[in-house]
Amino acid sequence: MAHIQLKNVTKTFGSxxxxxxxxxxxADGEFFVLLGETGAGKTTTLRIIAGLEKPTSGEVFIDxxxxxxxxxxxxxxxxVLQQYSLYPRYTVRENLEFPLKSKLRRVPDAEIKExxxxxxxxxxxxxxxxxxxxxxxxxxxxxxxxGRAIVRKPRVxxxxxxxxxxxxxxxxxxxxxxxxxxxxxxxxxLFVTHDQIEAMSMGDKIGVLNHGRLVQTGTPSDIYNNxxxxxxxxxxxxxxxxxxxxxxxxxxxxxxPIDLDLPYNGALGSSGAATADGGxxxxxxxxxxxxxxxxxxxxxxxxxxRVHDVENHGVAKILTLRVADITFHATVSAQTKLAxxxxxxxxxxxQKVVVFDKQTGKSLQYHG
Amino acid sequence: xxxxxxxxxxxxxxxxxxxxxxxxxxxLAPIYWIIATSFKPRNLSTTIPPxxxxxxxxxxxxxxxxxxxxxxxxxxxxxxxxxxxxxxxxLEGGEKVVRDGKGNVQWSAYPNxxxxxxxxxxTSTVLAVGMGTITAYGFSRFKVKGEADLLFxxxxxxxLPPVVVAIPMFLMYRAVGLNDTxxxxxxxxxxxxxxxxxxxxxxxxxxxxxxxxxxALVDGYTRMQAFFKIVxxxxxxxxxxxxxFCFITAWxxxxxxxxxxxxxxxxxxxxxxxxxxxxLPDWTVIAAGTFLxxxxxxxxTFLLRNxxxxxxxFGAIRK
Numbered sequence: 001m002a003h004i005q006l007k008n009v010t011k012t013f014g015s016x017x018x019x020x021x022x023x024x025x026x027a028d029g030e031f032f033v034l035l036g037e038t039g040a041g042k043t044t045t046l047r048i049i050a051g052l053e054k055p056t057s058g059e060v061f062i063d064x065x066x067x068x069x070x071x072x073x074x075x076x077x078x079x080v081l082q083q084y085s086l087y088p089r090y091t092v093r094e095n096l097e098f099p100l101k102s103k104l105r106r107v108p109d110a111e112i113k114e115x116x117x118x119x120x121x122x123x124x125x126x127x128x129x130x131x132x133x134x135x136x137x138x139x140x141x142x143x144x145x146x147g148r149a150i151v152r153k154p155r156v157x158x159x160x161x162x163x164x165x166x167x168x169x170x171x172x173x174x175x176x177x178x179x180x181x182x183x184x185x186x187x188x189x190l191f192v193t194h195d196q197i198e199a200m201s202m203g204d205k206i207g208v209l210n211h212g213r214l215v216q217t218g219t220p221s222d223i224y225n226n227x228x229x230x231x232x233x234x235x236x237x238x239x240x241x242x243x244x245x246x247x248x249x250x251x252x253x254x255x256x257p258i259d260l261d262l263p264y265n266g267a268l269g270s271s272g273a274a275t276a277d278g279g280x281x282x283x284x285x286x287x288x289x290x291x292x293x294x295x296x297x298x299x300x301x302x303x304x305x306r307v308h309d310v311e312n313h314g315v316a317k318i319l320t321l322r323v324a325d326i327t328f329h330a331t332v333s334a335q336t337k338l339a340x341x342x343x344x345x346x347x348x349x350x351q352k353v354v355v356f357d358k359q360t361g362k363s364l365q366y367h368g
Numbered sequence: 369x370x371x372x373x374x375x376x377x378x379x380x381x382x383x384x385x386x387x388x389x390x391x392x393x394x395x396l397a398p399i400y401w402i403i404a405t406s407f408k409p410r411n412l413s414t415t416i417p418p419x420x421x422x423x424x425x426x427x428x429x430x431x432x433x434x435x436x437x438x439x440x441x442x443x444x445x446x447x448x449x450x451x452x453x454x455x456x457x458x459l460e461g462g463e464k465v466v467r468d469g470k471g472n473v474q475w476s477a478y479p480n481x482x483x484x485x486x487x488x489x490x491t492s493t494v495l496a497v498g499m500g501t502i503t504a505y506g507f508s509r510f511k512v513k514g515e516a517d518l519l520f521x522x523x524x525x526x527x528l529p530p531v532v533v534a535i536p537m538f539l540m541y542r543a544v545g546l547n548d549t550x551x552x553x554x555x556x557x558x559x560x561x562x563x564x565x566x567x568x569x570x571x572x573x574x575x576x577x578x579x580x581x582x583x584a585l586v587d588g589y590t591r592m593q594a595f596f597k598i599v600x601x602x603x604x605x606x607x608x609x610x611x612x613f614c615f616i617t618a619w620x621x622x623x624x625x626x627x628x629x630x631x632x633x634x635x636x637x638x639x640x641x642x643x644x645x646x647x648l649p650d651w652t653v654i655a656a657g658t659f660l661x662x663x664x665x666x667x668x669t670f671l672l673r674n675x676x677x678x679x680x681x682f683g684a685i686r687k
């Protein structure tokens with residue numbers, strides 16, 4: 001059980017800055033997901049918390065204590081990696097016993113056996129206990145490495161893309177399993193991934209990293225509905241949020257370059273189009289963000305678009321629509337019958353539009 | 369692969385196989401000659417053309433291990449009857465085994481020299497591989513200031529032919545009293561092999577993912593414990609390969625052993641040819657000594673063969 005705090009952490013490797021002024025606060029018992037692309041600094045953050053890497057500047061607190069001088073062993077964190085997680089040459093049982101046999105812990109033999117058996121039972125790997133780790137499938141390997149983390153009862157679980165190397169079905173199954181384990185243990189989890197579906201489905205909270213900076217933290221619905229900038233809007237959601245350039249003119253969104261005129265009555269529109277800093281949004285170059293499911297395709301709607309592409313996902317169809325030169329996605333029910341190059345009529349849900357500054361990409365809701 | 373082969377390809381293959389066989393036989397011929405000579409009676413050892421068919425006998429080995437002196441006259445039947453089987457062999461060859469006042473058989477110097485070889489080669493191999501592995505681990509896992517320069521410096525110690533420094537080394541050794549000591553040779557051979565061991569082991573350790581150790585660190589182990597529990601078992605293949613190379617170098621070294629030692633710490637390589645000088649050379653005894661000398665390397669390599677084979681295919685580990 002632990003509360004993790006990073007204060008103003010910067011990490012540079014030579015001339016490359018991996019993390020820049022990172023502040024992170026992970027509450028006790030929280031499932032926190034760090035989402036970002038390769039090279040965004042996710043793994044570095046994890047390694048700094050684990051004590052495998054020292055921050056260039058800034059502080060790390062575990063339960064309010066500055067752990068700058070603590071080695072990895074003393075921090076009592078568990079680490080699950082994408083690969084190379086298990087000790088080769090050891091059997092599954094030996095792998096699970098390994099952390100308990102550390103001189104630091106001095107767990108009696110009888111208790112080791114009992115704890116290993118219990119964990120094996122939880123993860124349904126009892127039949128594998130005497131097998132060498134190189135004779136396990138990918139899913140079994142990751143189960144064992146999760147087991148090796150659980151068996152120790154650490155203060156924090158750190159997971160570095162533990163599911164990324166697995167095939168899709170297994171990934172889904174283990175996702176649920178892992179989330180259940182976390183809820184049962186009530187432990188603090190820090191989970192690093194580049195997969196936004198994992199982040200959305202597992203996290204109590206998500207932190208989005210971009211080039212070593214934390215762009216936004218919040219609950220999955222926060223992140224999904226109110227992205228702080230266009231980067232987050234693109235990073236989360238599949239397909240991602242549509243981003244359309246245009247401007248606001250007296251409460252209506254005018255899209256470039258086709259003078260597409262759509263209603264807008266989000267937070268900004270109704271309050272007289274004045275932003276937080278007192279400036280006006282009227283006429284200012286903006287980017288409108290709208291989720292594909294908030295684009296309404298119906299026969300009576302105001303605007304016409306041509307169906308450019310139809311992707312059937314079973315539960316829904318994802319349309320690529322085209323109006324003049326701009327294309328965007330819309331989600332419709334799978335029952336909707338549509339053909340490519342068919343003309344349809346559409347509108348959007350004006351409540352759900354997020355407005356970004358075109359230049360900076362920042363959401364006006366947060367930044368004005 | 370079940371590729372269809374043309375007649376020309378099949379013929380080419382057969383020619384290649386025959387060529388390989390012939391080359392192998394050529395390379396094995398000297399070894400056969402040594403082994404055959406070490407089982408020949410003395411009078412057949414230098415015949416021209418060489419004797420191929422003969423009744424093997426054990427006499428060269430008996431002579432190799434005992435101190436003998438020339439008999440002035442033929443041994444009597446009583447002497448022959450009284451002697452144990454091995455002594456009879458010597459007597460029939462016109463020599464007698466030297467005994468001390470109490471009647472104990474005097475051994476030749478060979479077993480002693482052989483032991484010296486073992487002591488020096490094994491100790492220097494253990495030292496070179498041990499220190500080399502630890503150094504290589506340091507270079508592989510930590511940021512070392514001037515790493516490239518240091519590694520080059522380590523390698524550069526091998527660029528000078530060792531014999532060039534033999535005379536100064538001899539003078540230095542004499543000054544500090546290291547000449548004709550085991551430690552003197554061990555020190556030399558360790559120094560020769562260390563640079564080689566560092567370079568070879570660095571390659572092997574670089575191949576071991578550092579994630580394993582980091583997992584151990586996080587699991588509550590110290591860097592040292594992680595090194596012994598995780599890195600050493602993973603590097604076993606590399607250690608075996610390096611050890612074989614170091615052992616062979618130390619075992620076969622001749623020049624320094626000849627210069628630096630003469631009695632106490634003399635190893636087998638300078639001792640075996642030194643027997644040629646005393647009287648008419650008995651080539652069968654020299655061959656027997658050489659044959660036994662070849663065995664340790666063969667046995668050592670054989671014991672480690674699985675590791676060596678895997679060492680050659682290293683880098684193909686599962687990623």
